[in-house]
Structures are given as structure tokens and as C-alpha cells.
Amino acid sequence: MIPFYSLFIQMIYGWDVILLGLLFLFFVSLGSYGLGMNIRDKRKKALENLVRIRTVELEKANEELKLRNSELDRFVYSASHDLSSPLKSILGLINVAKLENPGDDQLKYLSMMQKSVDKLESFIEEVIQYSRNARLPIKYESHHFKNFTADILQGYQYITNYEKISFEIEDDTGEPIITDGMRLRIVLNNLISNAIKFHRINEDVKPVIRINRSIVSNRNVISVQDNGRGIQSEYTERVFEMFFRGTEEIPGSGLGLYILKETVNRLDGAVTVESKVGKGTTFIISLPMVE
Secondary structure, three states, rough: OOOOHHHHHHHHHHHHHHHHHHHHHHHHHHHHHHHHHHHHHHHHHHHHHHHHHHHHHHHHHHHHHHHHHHHHHHHHHHHHHHHHHHHHHHHHHHHHOOOOOOOHHHHHHHHHHHHHHHHHHHHHHHHHHHHHHHHHHOOOEEEEEHHHHHHHHHHHOOOOHHHHOOOEEEEEOOOOOEEHHHHHHHHHHHHHHHHOOOOOOOOOOOOOOEEEEEEEEEEEEEEOOOOOOOOOOHHHOOOOOOEEEEEOOOOOOOOOOHHHHHHHHHHOOOOEEEEOOOOOEEEEEEEEEEO
């Protein structure tokens, strides 16, 4: 028989082993926890440092982008001004030459020159419009729609056959329109310019262009309607494509309606077209109401 004290000693020894094992596991766990915390802290600091570096890089890239956009805007303005000035001089010389009683051939050549200059000047203006719409921030202002539109029409009064067209501007809302004035001007300029280009003169129809503004379902609705040549049905879905031209008879770059749609999109608006050959065309612009 094993003496009692021997059993007691064995029990104590056994508990010592268990205790030592538990202490070992505790310290191993504590070390692992500390090591894990250390690794996590290092990873956290590394991530924070990476985020800080990327933020600085992003801010620097953003500043460089703003600088490049500003430089591009200045370049477009300067280049367009430098190109437009000699074109206006050429147009002036062409008009002077026409006053000198040129022969039929000379008059024909002068008219061809004038059409080419007009086309180039129109293209330059479209490039300017596209650049402004793409880069300038939206600036909401209050405008009197009828006065705003009448001011735009003043710029077309010297265009051929302008005096033969009847212009009607309607706005029964009794409220100013709050939108970006520069972009509204781009929209109306393109629509009015197209309506004038595709009018019908020397026919039994009196050319009319109606420009109307109304409020429908809490949205500004602007329509520009003409009784001109109209658009063939297969082209109505394509008129907003870049460089698309439905006819070669009328000068143009095919950019006008593309720029119009891009401009309307920037204003969170929509544009649709309804047309019938020989009857006319109506463009409808829907813009959000802004308080």
C-alpha cells in the first residue's frame, strides 16, 4: 500500500505540472496577443501612411488637373479669338468686294468664299461651346426668358432672309427661369440657328419660328418649333450624334445638336425631337426647376 504522504506528494506534483502548463499556455497566448497587436498596429500605421500619401498625391493630381483645364480654357479662348478676328476681316473684305459691282463669276466666287468662312466661324464657335460646357461649373441664375431669347435673336438679324422669318416668343408662366445662363444660351443658339438654316423661303408658306416656355409637372419645358423643311424619319434618332449631317445642302459641322444634348445632360435635362418632312420640326427641352 502506498503511504498517504506519497499520494499527497504525487498530487502536488501533478498539480504543479498542470499549473506550469497553464502558465505556459497563458504566457504563450499573452505573447501571441501582444505580437498580434503589434502587427495590427504596424499594419494600421502602414495603411494610414499609405492613405496619407495617396491623399497628397490625389490632391496634387487634382490641382494639376485644374491647372491644365484652366490652361486649356485659355488656349481655346485665345485660339478662337485669334482665328475669329481674321475671319471677320475676310468677311468684311468680301462684303466690300461685293459692292464693287463684280461680274457674275466673281460674285459666285465671293459667295463661295463667304460660305466657307461662315462654316469655319461656326465650327470655331461650336468648339468654344463644347469646351465651356465640359469644363465650367454650373452657375444657376435668374433670367427673364422672353428678354433672354430676344437678346439671342438680335445676333441673327444680319443673317440672310432673317427679315423674312416671323419669330414668336411665348412665356405664360409669369416666373423667371432659374438655370445656367451660359448653357441656356448654347441650347437656344443651336436650336434657333438650325431653325433659321432649314427654313423655307420663296414658297407658299410664311416662315415662322415659335419659341415657347412653360412649366409642366414641375419642370421647365422649352420648345422651338419651325415650319421648315423637316427631318426624315430615319434621321430623327441620329441628329444628336457627333458629326452627323442629314444633308450636304446646308453648311455645318454636325456638332451643333451633339453639343446641345451634352449641354442639356449637364443640366440634368432631356431633349426630344418631333419632325415631319415638308411640315417642320419641334425640339422640346425639359429642365429641372431650381429654387
